[in-house]
Amino acid sequence: MKNLFACVLLLLSTVTLLSGCWDQQELTDLAFVMAMGVDKGKKEKFDVSLQVVVPASVASGQNGGGGQGSPVIVYKSSGNNLTEASRRAAKQIPRSIYYAHTKIFVISEELAKDGILDLLDALDRDAVFRTTTFVTIAKGGRAEDFIATLTNLDKIPVQKFIKTLQATERMLGENIKVSIDDILANLIDPGKEPVISAFRLTGNSKKGTTPQSVVTTKPPALVTADGLAVFKGGKLAGWLTGNEAKGAVWVMKKMQGTDINFNWEGKKDAVSTIPFISKTKISLVTKNGKPSMNVLIETSFKLSEINVPYEVTNSMSMDVIEKKTAEQIKKDVERSIHKAQSLKADIFGFGDYVHRVNPNIWKKMKGDWNAQFAKMEIHVKVDAHYRSAGKRNNPFWNDLKQ
Amino acid sequence: MSILSKMLKKKHQRRQSDNYRQILDPLKPDDLPIDRDVQMNIKHLQEEMGNSSDLVIRQIKIGQIGGALAYIDGLVDGKGISDYILESFTETKQISEESDLFQFVMDKIVAVGSIRTIRNWNALFDALLSGCTVIFLNGYSKALSGETRGGDRRPIQEPSQQLSIRGPKDAFNETLRTNTALIRRRIKSPNLWVETMKIGTITQTDVAILYVKGIANEEIIQEVRDRLHRINIDSIIDSGYVEQSIEDQTFTSFPTTYHTERPDVVASQLVEGRIAIVVDGSPFVLTVPAVFVQFFQAPDDYxxxxxxxxxxxxxxxxxxxxxxxxxxxxxxxxxxxxxxxxxxxxxxxxxxxxxxxxxxxxxxxxxxxxxxxxxxxxxxxxxxxxxxxxxxxxxxxxxxxxxxxxxxxxxxxxxxxxxxxxxxxxxxxxxxxxxxxxxxxxxxxxxxxxxxxxxxxxxxxxxxxxxxxxxxPYMAPLAPFNTENQQDVFIRFPIWAFKNRPQFISKGNTVRTGSNQKPAPPSQNVKESQNSEGKKS
Amino acid sequence: MEKAKISARQLFVLVVLFEMGSAILVGYPVKLKQDAWIAILLGMAGGILLFLVYYRLFLFYPNLPLTSYVQFIMGKWIGRFIGFFYIIYFAYLAARVLRDFGELLTATVYTQTPLFFLMALLILTIIYALHKGFEVLARVGELYFGVVYFIAIGGFFLLIFSGLIHLENLRPILENGLMPIFKSVLTQNLTFPFGEMVVFTMVLPYLNKPEKVKKVCISGIILSGINFTIACVINIATLGTGLFIRSPYPLLSTVSKIELANFIERLDVLFMLYLIIAGFIKVAVFTYAAIIGTTDLFQFQDHKKLTLPIGLFILLTAMMIAKNYAEHIEEGLRVVPIYVHWPFQIIIPLILLGVAYFRNRHNQQEAVSIK
Structure with a gap:
């Protein structure tokens, strides 16, 4: 009996072990897709372009032969859904296409206008594709060109996009990282509409795709961040650019850092302050059964630049700067709220907030929330607190020879 | 695995039925008593050992009576024999007639520490081969054995395997007695008990069990004794042989006995309630029971x-x-x-x-x-x-x-x-x-x-x-988990916090430290008095 | 019965790991959206009441497993009949959990690997453990308890530092009133996982201090219930209700959202570590109950002979209980709780308790002789 037991166990283990390796793939058999772009197709619904990294050209060192040849190759294919297009691309790629390291998903403006809903289930469902992948909109161009552009700061162009995105988020506060998860969550939420950061390709897109473009100091083509795209019902409804985008980021509680400039005694943008800590509070007020929203923004800022003579050391005079900064922020925020209201798209999640705080009101308003949002009164209040003036007290302007 | 073990078991049974032991064991025919005649004894000795060249036999005379002295060259301390045995034999001129000669030799002449009377050949060979000097006297059907062990041995050296930065620098060598002495030097307690036995039908290797009476678990001591007594193989060359013959499970790659060449490690484990097995001819001492976490404790930790x-x-x-x-x-x-x-x-x-x-x-x-x-x-x-x-x-x-x-x-x-x-x-x-x-x-x-x-x-x-x-259990004190014995697993507690001995090893007597052992700066009163004294002077 | 003795601590650990087991992977009442955690807490309270029923039965016969004392309570033949169905029930649950586990692996990481192979590896491990006996299982449980908590606490901090927990996702509380919650508690959360404590009626006699059963098991249920609730809250707070509903395995989605310092990301492996430990303990306890029940009912000398056949039986059952994932889940949510869990976890024990109460009142002698 004991022998039989051992034999069966041994047999089972060997059979199971020997038949293993279904999911096994060597690193060298994989084509790492770093970025995926989707354009509106000519014949079929989608034109998909995949930016695949060439490991040997990226890695420098004795084995890689560093830097010869292009670090990435862009493959194109088309199909009526993403799976079809992606599987067709296999015809051109000698390795199996691997999406787990995809960092960026680019949608062209043209396609975004037609709607992005058909793209999302494939990305959400796939076991390999990460739903934390960033999504961006290629403003005024094709996603394909966007993906094909090389850069000279990072070997892998995608790293550059990511860094640009992060840097502008931190420094400028004009865009936010939006992942597939976020888009889906906002799409199905009746009290919120998605926004996606937009990028624009400047310069000569043809020249930007050759490896030579990497060796010049002045790149022929550049990808730059350019505001936020507002979606409604899965379709691109409009843009928030510059200060509008900043205002939206304030309300969305995503502000990490930005700069606020205002005129002083007729001199344009003479003073610049940089808010570094901010807090946004939203509250719901119901008056006579009519709900309205209050947005309270509190922020601390540093003085970054002041190009007029000014008593920086005087706290009374700094109160004026505080007020001016708050006003400027309030102006940005109000502009962005008006823009959103005119687009009838609640990108800030006010509806969500109503749902959480007062489910009863929400039940009544849920049906036509976006219309309700458009005519809703939204009060903005900004408190700006001055914290530091940098290395100097009063600016040199005070002592300048007249 | 179990097929293999079954095959081994069968083979084992066959061996026992073949009287395998007798064939392997030429040393133990019938246990003969020692003859009265010295010459017969010498002859017998030479025959039994096949005239081996390292067997030294020297005829002596005490008064009128002839005698002989035998030892194995190389195993004995030559200077000791000549100083304390041979010299006193030659110097002794007068023998009081009335007393028994054998007793006289034993009491007055042989000036070594340990001396025994032997009556039969098996015991004689045991003594002779472990380095004693044997003395026959004509007319007595017994012999004397004097402790003269010696010869060239490796001195105590630094450990070669288990190094430590700060600990003691001595290591065991191949001599059982030296090794037990190294341990006893560290535990000066009468409760450190040593039991010795001979294992290996041909090699007749001395094996000693050491434990601290009252701390070590009696059941485990008995289990160790039983397992050692059960060993019935021809040779024990190293403690590894013993280890493989007494471990609980053969089919495992994990060691279930601990071995070390450091006396300090053995001493600390004995105090914890473990049992040490010292094997003659091996510089590695075994300690049991061994648990998994023990193999991550280096001497330097303490x-x-x-x-x-x-x-x-x-x-x-x-x-x-x-x-x-x-x-x-x-x-x-x-x-x-x-x-x-x-x-x-x-x-x-x-x-x-x-x-x-x-x-x-x-x-x-x-x-x-x-x-x-x-x-x-x-x-x-x-x-x-x-x-x-x-x-x-x-x-x-x-x-x-x-x-x-x-x-x-x-x-x-x-x-x-x-x-x-x-x-x-x-x-x-x-x-x-x-x-x-x-x-x-x-x-x-x-x-x-x-x-x-x-x-x-x-x-x-x-x-x-x-x-x-x-x-x-090998994974003790992790599984079964024991809160009180976690002081030496992942975190090594300060020495004063080692309040208990491992409870999974020693049952009963487990308290290690007195109360209030935490070192602290002198109390306030003491300080003040010191300060005031300083001022006065 | 095997000659094994486990300590109170070991029983506690087994209860906690068993209860959290697969529930933390698939047991969320997602339809309740942000109120799911309330249902879990209520289920826990119900589970404690249910356990008191099992405990009272245990007090009548402290040295016997369920399959034995059911014969004393209901008479030899009816009792054996019921005992036999309990064995089938335990084996079926073992197979269900094994299948849950296999489906999770094939859906996420091992997309190309056959289900059978993945489940076979785990069941072989379990057969090996049970072959070594229940004490070894209890010790392994102790060892893994530490690992599980280490992972859980580590994961928790990573989630917090990644800034993923948005507690506002939990609001509004009780949006749809209490009715859906009660309904969910009765059909799902009471029976899975808390009612599954019925399996411990088979192993309670192993405890070396029988007087501690009540304290140990109830504190185990409470700790696991609280852990489960915390996991549920974290999942909702991280994923939001939309993704929470859409994910078959919310915990996996939560873990894969962790992104910290640009390189601590894609931590699915942590999740898999938990998954394997939890799956192992849960399937092993069910399988052991089935094995020991069979040994007891059919008077086998040694349970070890049964580990392999019953283990393989469970593996094959796990393969056959459903054609695909949808069918498996539908069975698990609609059929099993009402038609299988309710009778075996609630109705039969209550009947047994009633009969046992009357028998022992009328016939004190019998109870004494069994003790």
Missing amino acids: YSRFDLSTGIRVLRIIAFFIALIGPSLYIAATTFHQEMIPTTLAIAIAAQRENVPFPAFVEALVMEVTFEILREAGLRLPRAVGQAVSIVGALVIGQAAVQANIVSPMMVIVVSITAIANFSTPVFAMAISVRLLRFVLMALAAFTGFYGIMIGLMIMAIHLCSLRSFGV
């Missing part, structure tokens, strides 16, 4: 302060896991779970592997096997050649293999880290079992990635939990 020791012990446990699953993690990550590797690293590894023709598993296997061969060769080679091998190894593995695209540089890093991590396990027996298991896990990783590794670790954990060492 000699340096507790915070440092804790950090180092945690490091050692991490190193253990690196040594165990390092290469298999690499295989699993690169062939199954590429999404786990940070993007830049994944691309870098892919680039390195671009020209390597083998799958990651084969690559890892080649490197690991090469390394194991180098290590084994380095161990066996004469010291002078050893260096050459390590240079060749470094060149072959580090440079040429990478340049020839047989392995990727990443793999070299993985293998090196694994190897170095492996060396940090303080006890060789545990390190070597990790080496073996590493290959099993590599195979599992190659077949099913992380899932395989985890199944492997799971089976390993089940196996470890099922092991026992002399009845004590």
